Amino acid sequence: MDEGTSPRCSGIRWFFRSLAVALGLIQIVLARNTVGPDARSYLEIARAILRRDWAMTVNAYWSVLYPWLLAPMLAIFKPSLRWEFPIAHAVAFPVLLLCIAAFEFFWSSLLRLRESSAVRSSSSSAIPSWQMWVLGYSFLIWLLVGDQITAINPDLSMMTAALFSAGLLIRIAITPESRRNLYLWFGLSLGLGYLVKAVLFPMALIFLATAVFITRRSFRARKWQLATSALIFFLIALPEVSLLSHAKHRFTFSDAGKLNFAWYNYKLPQRNWRGEPRWSGRPLHATRKIFEHPAVYEFNGPLRSSYPPWYDPSYWNDGMSPALLPAAVMRHVLTQMKVLGGILLHPTAWFAGILLIILTSDLRQTSMGIAAGSYLIVIATIALALHCLTLMESRYLGPWEILLWGTLLAGVRLKPGVARWCGVVTVVVSLALISAIAYLEYGESIHGFHNDACAEYLTADGLQTIGLKPGTNVAAIGFDNDAYWAYLLRLNIVAEINTDETCLFWSQPAEVQQEVMKKFAQAGADVVVVNAGGGIRTTSRAIPLDLAGCARPGAGWRRIPGTPDYFASLR
Numbered sequence: 001m002d003e004g005t006s007p008r009c010s011g012i013r014w015f016f017r018s019l020a021v022a023l024g025l026i027q028i029v030l031a032r033n034t035v036g037p038d039a040r041s042y043l044e045i046a047r048a049i050l051r052r053d054w055a056m057t058v059n060a061y062w063s064v065l066y067p068w069l070l071a072p073m074l075a076i077f078k079p080s081l082r083w084e085f086p087i088a089h090a091v092a093f094p095v096l097l098l099c100i101a102a103f104e105f106f107w108s109s110l111l112r113l114r115e116s117s118a119v120r121s122s123s124s125s126a127i128p129s130w131q132m133w134v135l136g137y138s139f140l141i142w143l144l145v146g147d148q149i150t151a152i153n154p155d156l157s158m159m160t161a162a163l164f165s166a167g168l169l170i171r172i173a174i175t176p177e178s179r180r181n182l183y184l185w186f187g188l189s190l191g192l193g194y195l196v197k198a199v200l201f202p203m204a205l206i207f208l209a210t211a212v213f214i215t216r217r218s219f220r221a222r223k224w225q226l227a228t229s230a231l232i233f234f235l236i237a238l239p240e241v242s243l244l245s246h247a248k249h250r251f252t253f254s255d256a257g258k259l260n261f262a263w264y265n266y267k268l269p270q271r272n273w274r275g276e277p278r279w280s281g282r283p284l285h286a287t288r289k290i291f292e293h294p295a296v297y298e299f300n301g302p303l304r305s306s307y308p309p310w311y312d313p314s315y316w317n318d319g320m321s322p323a324l325l326p327a328a329v330m331r332h333v334l335t336q337m338k339v340l341g342g343i344l345l346h347p348t349a350w351f352a353g354i355l356l357i358i359l360t361s362d363l364r365q366t367s368m369g370i371a372a373g374s375y376l377i378v379i380a381t382i383a384l385a386l387h388c389l390t391l392m393e394s395r396y397l398g399p400w401e402i403l404l405w406g407t408l409l410a411g412v413r414l415k416p417g418v419a420r421w422c423g424v425v426t427v428v429v430s431l432a433l434i435s436a437i438a439y440l441e442y443g444e445s446i447h448g449f450h451n452d453a454c455a456e457y458l459t460a461d462g463l464q465t466i467g468l469k470p471g472t473n474v475a476a477i478g479f480d481n482d483a484y485w486a487y488l489l490r491l492n493i494v495a496e497i498n499t500d501e502t503c504l505f506w507s508q509p510a511e512v513q514q515e516v517m518k519k520f521a522q523a524g525a526d527v528v529v530v531n532a533g534g535g536i537r538t539t540s541r542a543i544p545l546d547l548a549g550c551a552r553p554g555a556g557w558r559r560i561p562g563t564p565d566y567f568a569s570l571r
Contacts, residue, residue, distance in 0.1 A: 009130050016137035017100060023145045023437055024096045030444050031150040032086035035453045037310050037481040037539055038062075039152035043088055044305050044487060046070035056303070060244045060255040060314035065195035066154035069095070081464075081488050082457055088152045096149060099160040100140075106167035107136045107406065109174075110373070114410045116174045117372035124362040124413035126369070131426040135409060136402075138430040139350060143398040145437045150449075154196050155395045161193030161200060162399035165207055166376060173214040173375075180225055186211070187229035191236025198254030199386065199396075204233055206382050210375050248318070255314035260390035265332045266322050271309045271481065272297045272498075273317055281321040290519045294501035294508070298523040300473065300494035306486035307493050329389070336388040343394050344401070349432035353425050354405065360421070362413045370411030380404040455535035455563070459485040462560035466567065468527065475520040475570075478502035478531030478547050480540040485529075495523040499538055502531065503550035510554060517556075521570040530557070534565040 045067035048056035057067070069091050079087040114126055127135075148156045168186040175182065190207055193200035208230050215222045241253045248255070262268050266280065274286045287299040287309060305311040345351050358366065370377075380400040387396055414422055463485060468474075470490035476483050477497040486493050497505055497516070505516065520528055533548025548564065557566045 006129070009133055012130050012133050013104070013137075016133065016141070019434070020100055020137065020141050020144065021096070023141060023441065024149050025093060026441055027145045027149050027444075028089050028092050028096075030441060031449060032089050033453045033457075034089075034150060034449045034451045035085050035456070035484050036151060036153075036451055037307075039085075039088065040306065040484055040487045041311055042067050042152060042154075043070060043074075043084070044311055046074055050075055056305075058243050058247050059312050060248060060252060061259065061312055062256075063154045063195065063197045064240050065192065066157060069157070070152075081460055084488060085152070085453055091152075092149050092156060095156045095160065096144065099144065099148075099156055099163070102160045102163040102167070103136070103140050103402070106163040106170070106402070107133070109167040109170035110406050110410045113170050113174055113373055114369070117369070124365040124415060125419060127357070127409060127412050127414065127422060127426075128419060131423055132409060134426050134430050135354075136406060138433040139405065140402065141437060142347060142350070142433045143401065146440060147395045148398055151395065153395075155398070158193070158197040158200065159399045159402075161189055161196050162203070163402065165189040165193060165204075166379070166399070166403055169207060169211060169214075170373075170376075172211055176218075180228070183225040183229045184232065187232025188236070190229070190233040194233075194237050194253070195240060198256050199383075201237065201253045202257075202386065203379070203383055204237075206379055208233070210379060214375055248314075255317075257386075257390060259313060259317055259320065262317075262320050262322050264391050265329050265389075266325065268320065268322065270313065271316075273320060275319075279323045282319045283317070284319040285315050287316060290495070290523060291516055293512075294497050294504045294516070296495060296497055296516055296519050298495040298519075300524045304492055306491060307481060307483055310481050333388050336392040339392040340384060340388065340397075343392070343397060344404075346394075347433060347436060349429050349436075350405075353429035353432075354408065356425055357412055357414075357422055358408065360415065360418055362415050365413035366411055368411075369413050370408060373407040373410060376403045376407045380407075451537055453484060455537075456484040456488065458562045459529075459534060459536065459560060459565060460488040462562045462565075463489055463491075463529070463567070465561045466558075473524045473526050475523065475525035475528045476531075477505060477528065479529075479536065480538060482536055482539055483529075484536075494525050495520050499531070499540055499545060499547070502547055503545065506550050506552040513554075517568065517570060526569070526571050528568045528570060529560070530566045530568075532565045534560075534563045536565075 041062055045057055045059060045062060049067055049071040070088055073087050073091055077083070077087050111129060111132060143159075144156070148159060165186065168182060168189060171182050172186065190200070190204040194204055208226070211226055211229065212219065215226065219226075237253065244253065245251050262280070263270050268280055272287045272289075273280070273283060274289065275281065275283045285301070287297045290296050290298045299308045299316070301308065303311050303315060309316050380403040383400040384397065468489060468491060471492065473492050473494045474486065475495040476486070476493050478499050479496070480499050483493060505513065517528065530551070530553075531547055532551040532553070533546070538544050551566070553566050556568050558568070559565070560567055
């Protein structure tokens with residue numbers, strides 16, 4: 001049995017490569033104008049790199065390597081206002097190609113593992129290689145096009161690094177001789193993985209520990225090669241860990257996990273945390289509350305960006321260290337486990353097909369086959385457990401799902417006469433997944449995306465028309481984390497009224513509104529921009545408020561050209 005070198009398997013692989021590239025490229029084009037808060041932060045760090053503002057690039061929340069992928073594209077194409085987001089989305093295409101290569105490397109390694117651990121038996125047989133490639137590629141396309149490729153973030157790069165590392169781990173396990181290049185690449189992959197996304201730092205330690213475990217019988221012969229992998233990983237990680245630890249005056253490789261744990265387990269605010277409740281910690285750089293009713297927050301400080309609270313959440317939330325509340329953590333973990341169950345059961349056609357294949361297999365031989373790759377299941381389980389402690393979203397889980405399902409499929413041993421039936425299930429599952437993705441793209445081409453930035457373009461055009469220049473300080477009312485027009489125009493938001501308090505602002509007497517405007521001016525703002533329901537979506541509320549219905553602009557407010565939103569000059 002081969003791992004995919006037969007003419008049949010080669011043809012299938014080329015077909016699915018082409019399909020993955022085509023569907024991925026279509027999705028990139030369709031989603032070219034989509035944007036989110038995380039994307040804006042990565043783009044602003046990339047802009048800091050281009051202007052060599054190195055102090056602004058040291059960030060303990062966002063991943064370090066992804067802005068370095070965005071920066072060359074911005075430098076080469078120098079995009080205009082309406083091409084900023086499409087150019088950023090284009091970065092996903094070369095990463096897509098690398099991810100496909102990493103998947104093939106992992107999947108072929110998995111098939112080699114299956115071959116090396118096969119128990120010769122006349123009563124059962126493994127799933128044919130061509131069926132493994134059809135199933136694997138179909139699931140990959142579902143994950144990539146449905147979840148990974150539409151956002152401007154490092155999730156696709158993380159999948160690439162994780163799959164490549166897992167493939168190398170398998171090769172280390174099944175290669176009797178100590179091939180040094182495997183260990184060199186293993187350390188390099190783990191190190192770059194950490195730079196791509198911080199969660200791969202603890203996972204790199206798990207990968208290294210697993211490598212020691214699976215080579216325990218030949219550890220003496222391989223100890224220096226394993227030490228080389230660990231050394232390369234730590235040498236790559238050391239500069240970033242040193243920079244972050246120096247900036248924070250404490251050891252840290254990232255504050256992302258710490259903050260997400262606090263936010264999601266204890267429901268602490270992600271923005272404008274000021275030390276409440278008392279057990280949540282003592283803020284070191286809190287935003288300043290300069291008016292009470294409605295609440296006005298000011299953050300005109302060392303971070304100069306379109307929205308400082310989300311440019312570096314680790315700065316504004318520095319000191320957040322809530323007391324451990326086991327009951328709250330357990331409730332959150334149980335909730336996230338339910339979410340995880342829903343993700344693993346989706347898509348239904350995939351889960352039902354794999355379940356049918358496993359239930360009709362030789363369960364004894366299958367359990368033995370799965371055991372050969374059980375260390376991959378352990379790695380995936382640990383990664384999923386980490387997300388249960390913070391936030392469970394499908395876009396984070398792609399590589400771990402592939403490790404989990406791939407190991408199960410590679411372990412399956414079919415009963416005699418079942419192979420043809422298994423082939424039918426394989427084709428049906430593949431058609432269901434690929435058809436669903438094609439239908440998804442068809443629907444998106446007609447209805448668009450909920451996070452399309454067209455309203456942002458109009459607001460930015462209108463503000464540009466009235467003469468706002470890059471570097472202008474502005475105050476924002478009703479935008480929260482979603483004022484992407486400020487990024488497009490290179491404006492600095494220095495104070496805000498949150499969406500929840502916007503209608504309260506309009507309901508206040510004119511004297512109170514004037515006092516708020518004075519506070520904005522004292523905070524350094526030259527202009528106030530207010531969201532009056534201009535089509536800019538909110539990511540801070542599940543149910544948007546009717547901002548258009550409560551807006552009551554009086555004297556001094558002028559409409560932003562081409563939009564229903566308003567602005568007022570403070571100078």
